[in-house]
Amino acid sequence: NAGVTQTPKFQVLKTGQSMTLQCAQDMNHNSMYWYRQDPGMGLRLIYYSASEGTTDKGEVPNGYNVSRLNKREFSLRLESAAPSQTSVYFCASSGTGGWGNQPQHFGDGTRLSIL
Amino acid sequence: KNQVEQSPQSLIILEGKNCTLQCNYTVSPFSNLRWYKQDTGRGPVSLTIMTFSENTKSNGRYTATLDADTKQSSLHITASQLSDSASYICVVSQRGNNRLAFGKGNQVVVIP
Numbered sequence: 001n002a003g004v005t006q007t008p009k010f011q012v013l014k015t016g017q018s019m020t021l022q023c024a025q026d027m028n029h030n031s032m033y034w035y036r037q038d039p040g041m042g043l044r045l046i047y048y049s050a051s052e053g054t055t056d057k058g059e060v061p062n063g064y065n066v067s068r069l070n071k072r073e074f075s076l077r078l079e080s081a082a083p084s085q086t087s088v089y090f091c092a093s094s095g096t097g098g099w100g101n102q103p104q105h106f107g108d109g110t111r112l113s114i115l
Numbered sequence: 116k117n118q119v120e121q122s123p124q125s126l127i128i129l130e131g132k133n134c135t136l137q138c139n140y141t142v143s144p145f146s147n148l149r150w151y152k153q154d155t156g157r158g159p160v161s162l163t164i165m166t167f168s169e170n171t172k173s174n175g176r177y178t179a180t181l182d183a184d185t186k187q188s189s190l191h192i193t194a195s196q197l198s199d200s201a202s203y204i205c206v207v208s209q210r211g212n213n214r215l216a217f218g219k220g221n222q223v224v225v226i227p
Contacts, residue, residue, distance in 0.1 A: 004158070042119070042204070042217035043159075090158050100147045100208020100215060106158025 002026050006091050006107035013081045013114045021076040021110050023091030031094045032074035033058075033104065034066060036087040043090065049074055081114045088112070118142045119207050119218035127224045128195055136221040138188040138205035146210035150179055150190050153202045153220065162190070162203075192223070200225045 007022045025032065034046040045058030047066040055066050063085060065077045074093075078085060088111050092104040119140045128134045140148070147166045151159035163174045165181040165188060172179050176199075178191045192199055202220040209216070 040219065042219045044217075045215075092158070100149065100164075100206070103149065103161035103164070104159075106160070108156070108158050 004091055004093055004105050004107035006089075006110050008110060009108070010111045011113070013078075013112065015081060015083060015114060017081050017114075018077065018079050019081065020078075021089055021091075021112075022073070023075065023107060024073045025091075025093040025105070026072065027093060027095070027105060028071070029093035029095050029105070030071070031096070032068065033092045033094075034064075034074070034076045035090045035092065036060065036085075037090060037109070038087050046076065046089075083114050086112060086114045118216040119205055121203075121205050121218040121221050123221060124219070125222035125224070127226060130195060130197060130225050130227050132195055134192050134195060134223065136190045136192075136203050136223070138190070138207075138218055140186050140188070140205070140207045140216065142186075142207040142209050142216050144210040145183060145186070146208040148181060148188050148208070149206045150177075150188075151204040151206060153204060155201070159204055190221075195223075195225045197225050197227065199223060 004025045030051045033048040035043040044060050049055045049068040052071045067075045088109045090109045092106045094102045094104045122137045149164045150162045153159040163172050163179045176193045181188045202222050204220045205218040207216045
């Protein structure tokens with residue numbers, strides 16, 4: 001019953017460093033998403049992948065890149081980390097049937113601090 | 116502009132008491148509304164979904180209501196337990212557009 005697994009759980013970076021956040025799901029879902037969650041703000045969509053082989057920008061894509069490696073895995077990369085990217089990052093997945101019609105299943109997040 | 120507004124932002128309730136959380140939205144055209152529960156340090160988990168034709172839906176001690184005319188939803192927690200301490204997030208889906216509008220959440224703290 002793993003669901004959505006995110007690694008790492010915590011990370012501290014220095015400004016300018018790069019890193020990749022990993023996400024994998026075992027529910028055979030077609031759609032996957034990356035969100036960031038900041039204090040006092042709702043979840044904001046960074047990128048999404050409606051199906052294997054496709055990716056699209058969300059609400060706040062600047063400073064990020066994604067890769068849909070296969071149906072199970074969807075990674076998020078910060079090429080040159082900035083303090084404004086300090087946040088909690090959530091990966092989610094959902095089955096077919098429209099965005100809202102199927103629940104999104106979330107991982108437990110990666111807590112990223114950039115100094 | 117935030118298309119989903121939740122109130123109150125936070126509340127503290129005694130164990131065993133009831134509480135009601137509000138969600139007002141401006142998303143149009145409306146497809147559905149979902150409530151998620153997010154425990155501290157965890158990802159959100161779906162509690163219930165409300166479609167246009169549904170007025171009330173229950174999931175254990177959680178009861179959601181929807182008034183699509185006034186664009187309002189509520190989540191009622193009955194006989195609260197310590198495990199109900201969490202953030203409750205209202206998410207509205209727009210019909211015909213692959214986008215979700217997230218509220219900022221209602222932070223609930225249940226004290227013994």
